[in-house]
Amino acid sequence: MQFLSYLINGISLGSVYALIALGYTMVYGIAKMLNFAHGDVIMIGSYVVFFTFGTSGMNPILSIVLSMVVCTVLGVVIERVAYRPLREAPSLAVLITAIGVSYLLQQVAQLTWSSNPKSFISVISGIPFLQPLSLFGGQLTISAETIVTIVVCVVIMVALIWFVNNTSAGHAMLAVSEDRGAAQLMGVNVNATISLTFAIGSALAAVAGALLCSSYPTLQPTTGAMPGIKAFVAAVFGGIGSIPGAFLGGILLGIIENLSKAYISTQLSDAIVFLVLIVVLIVKPTGLLGKKVNVKV
Amino acid sequence: MGEMLSVKNINVFYGSIHAIRDVSFHVNEGEIVTLIGANGAGKTTTMHAISGLLKLQSGEIDYCGQTISKMEAHKIIRLGLAQVPEGRRVFSGLTVQQNLQMGAYVRRDGKEAIQNDFDMVFELLPRLKERRNQPAGTLSGGEQQMLAMGRALMCKPKMLLLDEPSMGLSPLLVKEIFKIIREVNRNGVTVLLVEQNAKMALEIANRAYVLETGTIKMEGEATELANNIEVRKAYLGC
Ligand SMILES: Nc1ncnc2c1ncn2[C@@H]1O[C@H](COP(=O)(O)OP(=O)(O)OP(=O)(O)O)[C@@H](O)[C@H]1O
Numbered sequence: 001m002q003f004l005s006y007l008i009n010g011i012s013l014g015s016v017y018a019l020i021a022l023g024y025t026m027v028y029g030i031a032k033m034l035n036f037a038h039g040d041v042i043m044i045g046s047y048v049v050f051f052t053f054g055t056s057g058m059n060p061i062l063s064i065v066l067s068m069v070v071c072t073v074l075g076v077v078i079e080r081v082a083y084r085p086l087r088e089a090p091s092l093a094v095l096i097t098a099i100g101v102s103y104l105l106q107q108v109a110q111l112t113w114s115s116n117p118k119s120f121i122s123v124i125s126g127i128p129f130l131q132p133l134s135l136f137g138g139q140l141t142i143s144a145e146t147i148v149t150i151v152v153c154v155v156i157m158v159a160l161i162w163f164v165n166n167t168s169a170g171h172a173m174l175a176v177s178e179d180r181g182a183a184q185l186m187g188v189n190v191n192a193t194i195s196l197t198f199a200i201g202s203a204l205a206a207v208a209g210a211l212l213c214s215s216y217p218t219l220q221p222t223t224g225a226m227p228g229i230k231a232f233v234a235a236v237f238g239g240i241g242s243i244p245g246a247f248l249g250g251i252l253l254g255i256i257e258n259l260s261k262a263y264i265s266t267q268l269s270d271a272i273v274f275l276v277l278i279v280v281l282i283v284k285p286t287g288l289l290g291k292k293v294n295v296k297v
Numbered sequence: 298m299g300e301m302l303s304v305k306n307i308n309v310f311y312g313s314i315h316a317i318r319d320v321s322f323h324v325n326e327g328e329i330v331t332l333i334g335a336n337g338a339g340k341t342t343t344m345h346a347i348s349g350l351l352k353l354q355s356g357e358i359d360y361c362g363q364t365i366s367k368m369e370a371h372k373i374i375r376l377g378l379a380q381v382p383e384g385r386r387v388f389s390g391l392t393v394q395q396n397l398q399m400g401a402y403v404r405r406d407g408k409e410a411i412q413n414d415f416d417m418v419f420e421l422l423p424r425l426k427e428r429r430n431q432p433a434g435t436l437s438g439g440e441q442q443m444l445a446m447g448r449a450l451m452c453k454p455k456m457l458l459l460d461e462p463s464m465g466l467s468p469l470l471v472k473e474i475f476k477i478i479r480e481v482n483r484n485g486v487t488v489l490l491v492e493q494n495a496k497m498a499l500e501i502a503n504r505a506y507v508l509e510t511g512t513i514k515m516e517g518e519a520t521e522l523a524n525n526i527e528v529r530k531a532y533l534g535c
């Protein structure tokens with residue numbers, strides 16, 4: 001029973017990683033860059049929820065929607081201002097810029113809201129009909145946060161896969177990720193497609209932030225950094241560029257992390273996570289669901 | 298039969314490499330014009346410049362009475378100027394059907410009209426029909442070339458730029474590809490054809506230009522050039 005509880009919590013944590021990993025993986029697949037500021041967008045989104053819902057008592061759903069809007073605008077602006085001018089630049093320059101943006105967001109947050117941790121009030125607790133689930137005559141209790149996190153993640157995943165495969169904008173994303181030049185020859189506006197990708201990734205980051213802080217209720221300017229890195233690992237683990245890969249990688253990472261915390265060592269759990277990543281990459285360098293890299297002839 | 302495409306004194310650079318030097322040529326409506334030249338002559342560069350994938354250093358490109366040399370690539374295709382790029386560049390992870398769908402990306406004239414063109418493409422390129430649900434990456438080179446052409450036709454182009462469609466294909470398939478080009482042209486599509494296979498290209502073209510290290514060296518009626526001694530030596534091997 002204990003095991004089941006660890007497992008479910010692991011899946012829930014993994015769902016958050018998966019939502020964040022989607023942002024990394026879509027941006028990598030379409031813009032061919034690692035957006036290291038992605039984790040910090042989560043943090044900004046969480047502050048929006050903290051102030052609107054936590055402090056001002058706004059309706060929790062409305063608060064999350066507002067946070068999504070803020071993060072979407074933020075993500076699109078970051079891409080427009082910091083990354084687009086570097087579209088033809090070497091990838092190292094883009095990477096360094098992304099790290100710079102990440103620090104910038106953290107510093108701005110620190111100046112604006114100070115580095116004192118804030119205690120986040122679970123958004124789930126603000127929705128009255130959501131109650132913990134009690135199973136096996138009370139032997140196993142699953143918190144409402146856990147259930148909501150898993151359900152939201154699955155719904156978003158299904159919706160996203162549908163969107164990519166069934167809409168014109170989704171097809172444009174697939175085309176740009178395969179061959180930017182050929183996509184342009186089909187009439188795809190590459191800049192608009194990349195903006196859309198950042199918008200979607202950042203909106204999902206807002207949701208992930210609200211869910212993460214509901215389960216782990218301390219919020220400070222560095223809150224996004226570690227989950228950001230873990231989610232990046234999850235994206236690589238599942239095969240960067242692959243949407244189902246981000247989902248699988250995220251969930252597995254959450255499970256591994258939680259089980260190693262429970263059964264091996266809390267201190268070592270992160271090391272174990274990275275160890276598993278290294279082993280997977282040695283056995284399958286493209287990640288679990290990653291595609292073979294097409295070598296151009 | 299007015300000028301459909303006019304390329305006027307264009308210069309294109311890759312960094313400090315001057316790849317295209319003062320190149321001018323034109324294509325009249327309804328024609329097949331071929332641009333022949335050896336490896337590295339600048340044929341692909343010229344095609345990319347026309348489609349808007351590369352910026353000009355100077356010069357101008359006009360298409361259907363409109364200057365397109367400052368336009369973005371995704372807008373140029375909307376004017377009915379499509380390109381089948383060198384090396385096919387089909388979307389290998391998408392199915393044949395989805396690739397063709399991508400070809401129709403800019404169209405807003407309704408499902409029915411697009412469906413008609415699916416049928417038209419499958420009729421012209423029957424090999425694609427049986428493979429419609431197969432990922433494009435699993436097609437043979439020849440089939441990928443057919444798909445690349447079908448994909449470009451799906452946008453209902455007025456003019457088609459073809460960059461070495463015969464590359465890497467068996468003689469039989471080359472014949473088939475050229476037959477298709479002729480048929481597409483008969484259906485009213487103006488064609489600019491880049492080829493290293495000068496013999497075949499000169500056979501189907503009305504007019505030709507010879508490109509050498511970034512400049513136009515010769516131009517004329519295709520039959521005329523096919524009998525020119527220099528051309529015969531350099532490009533026809535006889
Ligand atoms: N991306 C690039 N960066 C730098 N130089 C380039 C680039 N692409 C092409 N070139 C150079 O520009 C010149 C023309 O190249 P281009 O690809 O247009 O030739 P081509 O006539 O299409 O040749 P081929 O028949 O081999 O396809 C060549 O000297 C080539 O080395």
Ligand SMILES: [Mg+2]
Nearest residue numbers: 340341342383
């Ligand atoms: Mg070429």
